[in-house]
Amino acid sequence: MQRTEIAEYGEFGLIKHLTEKFKTQNASTLKGVGDDAAVLDYKDKQILVTTDLLLEGVHFDLVYVPLKHLGYKAAVVNFSDIYAMNGQPKQITVSLGVSKRFSVEDLEELYAGLELACKVYGVDLIGGDTSASLTGLAISITCIGEAEKDKIVYRNGAKVNDLICVTGDLGSAYMGLQLLEREKIVFSTSSDAQPDFEDKDYILQRQLKPEARKDVIQALAQNGIVPTSMMDISDGLSSELIHICTQSNVGCRVYEDKIPINYQAVVMAEELNMSIVTAALNGGEDYELLFTASIRSTMLASLDILRNPNSD
Amino acid sequence: MQRTEIAEYGEFGLIKHLTEKFKTQNASTLKGVGDDAAVLDYKDKQILVTTDLLLEGVHFDLVYVPLKHLGYKAAVVNFSDIYAMNGQPKQITVSLGVSKRFSVEDLEELYAGLELACKVYGVDLIGGDTSASLTGLAISITCIGEAEKDKIVYRNGAKVNDLICVTGDLGSAYMGLQLLEREKIVFSTSSDAQPDFEDKDYILQRQLKPEARKDVIQALAQNGIVPTSMMDISDGLSSELIHICTQSNVGCRVYEDKIPINYQAVVMAEELNMSIVTAALNGGEDYELLFTASIRSTMLASLDILRNPNSD
Numbered sequence: 001m002q003r004t005e006i007a008e009y010g011e012f013g014l015i016k017h018l019t020e021k022f023k024t025q026n027a028s029t030l031k032g033v034g035d036d037a038a039v040l041d042y043k044d045k046q047i048l049v050t051t052d053l054l055l056e057g058v059h060f061d062l063v064y065v066p067l068k069h070l071g072y073k074a075a076v077v078n079f080s081d082i083y084a085m086n087g088q089p090k091q092i093t094v095s096l097g098v099s100k101r102f103s104v105e106d107l108e109e110l111y112a113g114l115e116l117a118c119k120v121y122g123v124d125l126i127g128g129d130t131s132a133s134l135t136g137l138a139i140s141i142t143c144i145g146e147a148e149k150d151k152i153v154y155r156n157g158a159k160v161n162d163l164i165c166v167t168g169d170l171g172s173a174y175m176g177l178q179l180l181e182r183e184k185i186v187f188s189t190s191s192d193a194q195p196d197f198e199d200k201d202y203i204l205q206r207q208l209k210p211e212a213r214k215d216v217i218q219a220l221a222q223n224g225i226v227p228t229s230m231m232d233i234s235d236g237l238s239s240e241l242i243h244i245c246t247q248s249n250v251g252c253r254v255y256e257d258k259i260p261i262n263y264q265a266v267v268m269a270e271e272l273n274m275s276i277v278t279a280a281l282n283g284g285e286d287y288e289l290l291f292t293a294s295i296r297s298t299m300l301a302s303l304d305i306l307r308n309p310n311s312d
Numbered sequence: 313m314q315r316t317e318i319a320e321y322g323e324f325g326l327i328k329h330l331t332e333k334f335k336t337q338n339a340s341t342l343k344g345v346g347d348d349a350a351v352l353d354y355k356d357k358q359i360l361v362t363t364d365l366l367l368e369g370v371h372f373d374l375v376y377v378p379l380k381h382l383g384y385k386a387a388v389v390n391f392s393d394i395y396a397m398n399g400q401p402k403q404i405t406v407s408l409g410v411s412k413r414f415s416v417e418d419l420e421e422l423y424a425g426l427e428l429a430c431k432v433y434g435v436d437l438i439g440g441d442t443s444a445s446l447t448g449l450a451i452s453i454t455c456i457g458e459a460e461k462d463k464i465v466y467r468n469g470a471k472v473n474d475l476i477c478v479t480g481d482l483g484s485a486y487m488g489l490q491l492l493e494r495e496k497i498v499f500s501t502s503s504d505a506q507p508d509f510e511d512k513d514y515i516l517q518r519q520l521k522p523e524a525r526k527d528v529i530q531a532l533a534q535n536g537i538v539p540t541s542m543m544d545i546s547d548g549l550s551s552e553l554i555h556i557c558t559q560s561n562v563g564c565r566v567y568e569d570k571i572p573i574n575y576q577a578v579v580m581a582e583e584l585n586m587s588i589v590t591a592a593l594n595g596g597e598d599y600e601l602l603f604t605a606s607i608r609s610t611m612l613a614s615l616d617i618l619r620n621p622n623s624d
Contacts (some may be wrong), residue, residue, distance in 0.1 A: 037465050055450065
């Protein structure tokens, strides 16, 4: 495979090379990459801002995460935070710290993932920063989104007797990670070993290429449901529920048999002799939406929206 | 000195501890730290966004940069990008990657610097992310600002016969860095040595605690000057001028004897047998404003605004 050193492009040439393929999709993006700051116009909408810093060896392991998937996931997890406010992501900035280990082709892969995520979710790349790093890869993404004034959903609005709802299923991303970690150990002791990923495609996809629940936000709007509180599940159901309860000043009751769990995740947990419920409660990285709503509003709406279309 | 381990607080406790002292100063900040995203309302103003990633060992050296100064500078260099668009910085998000070497007290110092910068420039801290790092400190800051629709100044508007203007003086921050590097080497060979900083306060301050030119933006507005192009000098005058010329499709002529240089910087350059003009052209980190304006508009305005009040 070809290897072009980053130094051949220089900082500004590199940014231009990596970002020129991105097409602007939103009317709110007036000026993207190429000046001291990007310029946006949100007119009468309110603005949502979220940010994230991912460091190699802490948040991702390039032994089993392809760079394209990493770019996709790094963008999508930020979109997820904007959906969790009942908003729409519109722009991202991407800052990279890159060690000499990485070539221009590596960064092209990473940007291909970012570009795909931007295309799928209708988001514009509007700026960033690329610099040297002494150790590995650092990715910082800030996502800006819009929401209508009265439709923003915070964590602090849950009421007594509200239903607690989660989308999709929980624990699969964590079981995917456990599988990848197992195969990494097998590979490190015998490099001839082929990874055993049969019938594990769903949990792998949940770990390596998660999606944000844009579809759920659309379905809630179509069904006229405004949740009383909402957040996305990045750290695990139990941690997120505590945030909602604390900020809303309510308690909660979780029925173990109602926690949605995928069959592949159950099989994987059995293979590894782990508790799938623990994985669902504490595993994290599901990027599903956790929300509360009045019983009346959820009864009026179709419950179909709570099913994950990607799930078995 | 007391040392509290970060693990004692946990991620969410730590963020709360570090950010609860920050007071909201802007009407546009509706919701800051504590949800999936911050919420802003800019009404009819346009929105400016800039971002920056700073990595230990690449962008800063904690041997001679106090953490409070680092926090101050990390914020101010982002404000500078917003002023360079002729806007006003209003909000920042701060993401940190922190290795075990750092204590809660260290982060309190860093945040004290961020807080001071926010107070001096009237900016709100609205969110962020704190996570572990395997190696040293990583700081990613995104700054959001506002500007009036027709007052934004890009890099691409310079016209033939415009004057090229710079504020303050150039090269001092670079000479301050050279001084700190020299004293670091002296210290590493003889730890009894006391650093020799006599009559060097100005160049040290320019390196360790730079300011963004909010005053110049105000003065330009008061004098009714809208520059034809503008950017801040972070990489050095020659690099920035090339950006303006390329994007504006013009050439430029720089008179060496007109480049503003501080006396302490000249003395330091002589001591180190370096060219102060090279430092002024290529040193960077001055965070002064470089702009172009029609001769007519600058003749009408008081030239006092181009003097740096902090300079000798």
